[in-house]
Amino acid sequence: MRILLVGAGGVGDAFAKIIARRTFFEHVIVCDYDLARAERTVVAVAAKHGPEVASRFTAAQIDAGDPDRVAAVASEHRATHVMNAVEPKFVPTIFTGALAAGCDYLDMAVSLSEPHPTNPYSETGVKLGDDQFALAADWETAGRLALVGMGVEPGLSDVFARYASDHLFREIDELGTRDGANLVVRDEAGNEIFAPSFSIWTTIEECLNPPVIFEKDRGWFTTEPFSEPEMFDFPEGIGPVECVNVEHEEVLLMPRWLDAKRVTFKYGLGEEFIGVLKTLHLLGLDSVEPVRVRSAAGPAMVAPRDVVAASLPDPATIGPRMTGKTCAGVWVTGTGPGGRRREVYLYHVSDNEWTMREYDAQCVVWQTALNPVIALELLAAGTWGGIGVLGPEAFDAKPFLDLMSAPIEEGGYGEAWGMEDRLAARA
Amino acid sequence: MRILLVGAGGVGDAFAKIIARRTFFEHVIVCDYDLARAERTVVAVAAKHGPEVASRFTAAQIDAGDPDRVAAVASEHRATHVMNAVEPKFVPTIFTGALAAGCDYLDMAVSLSEPHPTNPYSETGVKLGDDQFALAADWETAGRLALVGMGVEPGLSDVFARYASDHLFREIDELGTRDGANLVVRDEAGNEIFAPSFSIWTTIEECLNPPVIFEKDRGWFTTEPFSEPEMFDFPEGIGPVECVNVEHEEVLLMPRWLDAKRVTFKYGLGEEFIGVLKTLHLLGLDSVEPVRVRSAAGPAMVAPRDVVAASLPDPATIGPRMTGKTCAGVWVTGTGPGGRRREVYLYHVSDNEWTMREYDAQCVVWQTALNPVIALELLAAGTWGGIGVLGPEAFDAKPFLDLMSAPIEEGGYGEAWGMEDRLAARA
CATH class of the missing domain: 3.30.360.10 (Dihydrodipicolinate Reductase; domain 2)
Incomplete structure (x- = not known):
């Protein structure tokens, strides 16, 4: 798995820092419009984990607003997965670029909505994600997966x-x-x-x-x-x-x-x-x-x-x-x-x-970035798999929550999740 | 009385429109940094009252931030009174320019305050008007009057x-x-x-x-x-x-x-x-x-x-x-x-x-501009008079309120004021 990480802002930087502790992937190409920002993330990984881990990270420049550039950078680095970690206004271009490059795709926020032209506060117009689901057949035909909304919320x-x-x-x-x-x-x-x-x-x-x-x-x-x-x-x-x-x-x-x-x-x-x-x-x-x-x-x-x-x-x-x-x-x-x-x-x-x-x-950014790392690990292992445009709820939740909560020494992420029974609490 | 009106914004424009209905003055020079704005006010007076009234108004350009220019324009037009109708940050320069030109002076807001350097929310620093009262002796020596705070509030x-x-x-x-x-x-x-x-x-x-x-x-x-x-x-x-x-x-x-x-x-x-x-x-x-x-x-x-x-x-x-x-x-x-x-x-x-x-x-601007017109009429008539830096409360209030409330046909301004007895109302 070679991951093109698009965006080295708060969430992208945290994604790199989290995945640096895992072994399931081959390479992460950390991209940003501002190359210096991408390089800063790679330097932080190197400082924390040393040259061997850092050798699996490369910094690159990208224009997330241009689907051709997204596809070109993905192809150049032989990416298998495009991880979108920039503002949602760039979803359409990264989404299109990833498919053109033959990559699987993940994001943490979906394509933006447009309010209903006459009754914005009672009827929906263009809904969140509509523009992505409209292209689901293309992803199915290509046999590729777009896992959308895979942060913490959504995710x-x-x-x-x-x-x-x-x-x-x-x-x-x-x-x-x-x-x-x-x-x-x-x-x-x-x-x-x-x-x-x-x-x-x-x-x-x-x-x-x-x-x-x-x-x-x-x-x-x-x-x-x-x-x-x-x-x-x-x-x-x-x-x-x-x-x-x-x-x-x-x-x-x-x-x-x-x-x-x-x-x-x-x-x-x-x-x-x-x-x-x-x-x-x-x-x-x-x-x-x-x-x-x-x-x-x-x-x-x-x-x-x-x-x-x-x-x-x-x-x-x-x-x-x-x-x-x-x-x-x-x-x-x-x-x-x-x-x-x-x-x-x-x-x-x-x-x-x-x-x-x-x-x-x-x-807040750390919690957001944790979840796509776990999802990618399940995809790398073949535990999760699918084609088309799918949300996180299209996959079996149990292996995700098990991997998340398993102790680090047993290969998990050591992140407990909780369940409160509110009826019992009130009783 | 020849009045140099400095500022043809909302309040200055209303001042000209109110004084145009009175006869106690000889001439008003309507000044603004933007000459077109001053001209607009004079045109409005002409449109409403005809050429005879309009002949007592002249538009001129002025830089209120330069005391020498204020004095020069006042002298050029033989002004006897400078009426300050611009933002309070220009008080010091107009105040100084008026005195240099040997004019009396009126404003509707006084020189600005500066907070106490260490205890701003319990002690005063430089207070509103301090910079003007500090020069009171100069006005007294010159035998000229600066009537400060003569709008509606203050005024x-x-x-x-x-x-x-x-x-x-x-x-x-x-x-x-x-x-x-x-x-x-x-x-x-x-x-x-x-x-x-x-x-x-x-x-x-x-x-x-x-x-x-x-x-x-x-x-x-x-x-x-x-x-x-x-x-x-x-x-x-x-x-x-x-x-x-x-x-x-x-x-x-x-x-x-x-x-x-x-x-x-x-x-x-x-x-x-x-x-x-x-x-x-x-x-x-x-x-x-x-x-x-x-x-x-x-x-x-x-x-x-x-x-x-x-x-x-x-x-x-x-x-x-x-x-x-x-x-x-x-x-x-x-x-x-x-x-x-x-x-x-x-x-x-x-x-x-x-x-x-x-x-x-x-x-709001009309109510502000009404009061300096009444004050100038009392000064022109000699009903009010004084030298130095004085507030409106330094003068007898009764002739002011009488002139304000007297019917227009009897030479007043026809503007009633009210008094509520709040103890009686509660009883």
């Missing part, structure tokens, strides 16, 4: 949903992905500051798009942003966080393979962050349309959203000043195999101080 | 305070300026939009500076922004609005001439607007330090606060789409002449639909 969340469906429930009422954290960032003086742990640009995109919900008897539909607020109690000391509906891949992926009356995604943004996003929208500061502004060099045309991103600390730099945990999981309700009511939360928690110490990677 | 509010002090109270506990409005702006489809009726740039400056408070036994001191929130019930249908402490001239001016145990200024920003300002501060979007942002023409250095201003509708354009009223006034508590407890609110209300129809001026 591990979809694996949990498949596991619940196969092993824990006879009938599922709701597959509800619930994401929450208690991360805190401090300035040098130790004061808490406002510093999102992920790109504010992407978060605005995600949170202000109309959230999508699936219901079995209604299909996919949308709501107003921040709809159905709910306090969800997260495990391992994180505690209750206000969660709201957000447009996310799970809602589009899970119903294609799993049977549930309702599929939702709620993000634990917390009250303060929801307030911030609402204000940015109210003032038009979420806009990507350039406005005319004075600058020292004369009038400039800048997108307000870019200015918001530029005004906040760079998420790539806050890891050392951040404490707390992030939790990804799926809350499943329905009827258990014995016919009794069941409500469980399947989850995985990532602790920032641990990921910084162990991997020099911030916990 | 009419200070006149109300003097009136209460002279005619309504034996002893004053608090002189509390309270400003509130129920203005609503709609888009073309008729939906309410977020569009402040005044410069967001200046509002951020005002609201995020440490608010200043005066107490007789403590002197001037500062607090955290948005301190001491209070619901204040405004008259004429405006109703209750959440008001918070804001740094404002009244607190610096009133105690110099009037006796009160406490002097405050609270601005009826309303909950939504306070939330917006807090969020802008949290995200650093109130900053005037340029940040590096991509633009179509390459990286640009822009101040986030400029981008916020550029993203919102231009306050100069919203008048026709705005409805509602704005209220300026002073809430006075203490002991009446007869020795009984007294609480009154003295106020003036301006209705946007009326000011737009009558003056083609938005109500």
Whole structure:
């Protein structure tokens, strides 16, 4: 397996640092538009693991926005798999380039949606992933696999949903992905500051798009942003966080393979962050349309959203000043195999101080990057296999969760996942 | 009286439109850095009042940031009075230029403050107006008058305070300026939009500076922004609005001439607007330090606060789409002449639909510009007079309020002011 890793940003860098500890692959070509960034990742791997491991990594330059360049770089390096680790706006070009090069493909976010032209807050327009599923026949014809949405959310969340469906429930009422954290960032003086742990640009995109919900008897539909607020109690000391509906891949992926009356995604943004996003929208500061502004060099045309991103600390730099945990999981309700009511939360928690110490990677990007490494290992071993455009829930969840949780000394990843029985907890 | 009006923005333009209906002056020279803007104001006066009135108005170019240019333009046009109607950052240069030209001077906002270097939220640093009062001896020596803070707030509010002090109270506990409005702006489809009726740039400056408070036994001191929130019930249908402490001239001016145990200024920003300002501060979007942002023409250095201003509708354009009223006034508590407890609110209300129809001026700028016109008429008549640097409360309030409220056909301005007895209302 020769992996063309496209993107050496936070997630790409963490992917390299995680896979460097495994032996299942032959080579990783770390690519970035900025070659120096790709080289920095390879140097970090070499510094940690020495020349032998580093010899299996190569840095290269790539233009992810050009499918021909993606295909050319993949062919040049004899890649068998293309691992997409850049912003979702590049999905179409990398997806096309990978197929043209005859590679299998993985990503952690799918092709973007477009709102319904007249009823954006009740009907779907172009849905997340639609552009990729539209090309499924091409991938089938080529005999190649595109495993889409294989990060933590989507990704591990979809694996949990498949596991619940196969092993824990006879009938599922709701597959509800619930994401929450208690991360805190401090300035040098130790004061808490406002510093999102992920790109504010992407978060605005995600949170202000109309959230999508699936219901079995209604299909996919949308709501107003921040709809159905709910306090969800997260495990391992994180505690209750206000969660709201957000447009996310799970809602589009899970119903294609799993049977549930309702599929939702709620993000634990917390009250303060929801307030911030609402204000940015109210003032038009979420806009990507350039406005005319004075600058020292004369009038400039800048997108307000870019200015918001530029005004906040760079998420790539806050890891050392951040404490707390992030939790990804799926809350499943329905009827258990014995016919009794069941409500469980399947989850995985990532602790920032641990990921910084162990991997020099911030916990949110580390947790995202872990899952495609595991998936690639299962594909390399032949435990997982398939052709066409498939989500994580199209594969057997048990070997994934077993490999993830097995101790490192037994060849696993040593990453425990948890299951809480919420009915029992309330009883 | 020959008046050099510096600035033909919203307030300057409204000043010209108001004074055009009066006869007490000889000539107004309407100046602006942008000559076309000054000419637009003169053309508007000519269109409304005909060539005879228009012959008493001249447009001219000026650089308000250069005291020598201010003095030269004033001398060239034989000005007797300089009327400052630009942003407060130009106060020092216009103030100096007016004195050099041997003119009297009026403004509607005083020289800016600088926070205390180590304890900004408890102690004052350089206070509003300090730089002007420091030069009072020069004005006295020259025998010239600088009447500072003569808009609506400061201005009419200070006149109300003097009136209460002279005619309504034996002893004053608090002189509390309270400003509130129920203005609503709609888009073309008729939906309410977020569009402040005044410069967001200046509002951020005002609201995020440490608010200043005066107490007789403590002197001037500062607090955290948005301190001491209070619901204040405004008259004429405006109703209750959440008001918070804001740094404002009244607190610096009133105690110099009037006796009160406490002097405050609270601005009826309303909950939504306070939330917006807090969020802008949290995200650093109130900053005037340029940040590096991509633009179509390459990286640009822009101040986030400029981008916020550029993203919102231009306050100069919203008048026709705005409805509602704005209220300026002073809430006075203490002991009446007869020795009984007294609480009154003295106020003036301006209705946007009326000011737009009558003056083609938005109500907030119209209400600001009205008061220096009345003051100049009293100075021209010799009813008001003085030398040095004086606030509006240094002059007898009664002739001002009488001239303001007298019917137009009797030579007044036909603008009623109101007084509410709040103790009686509660009884």
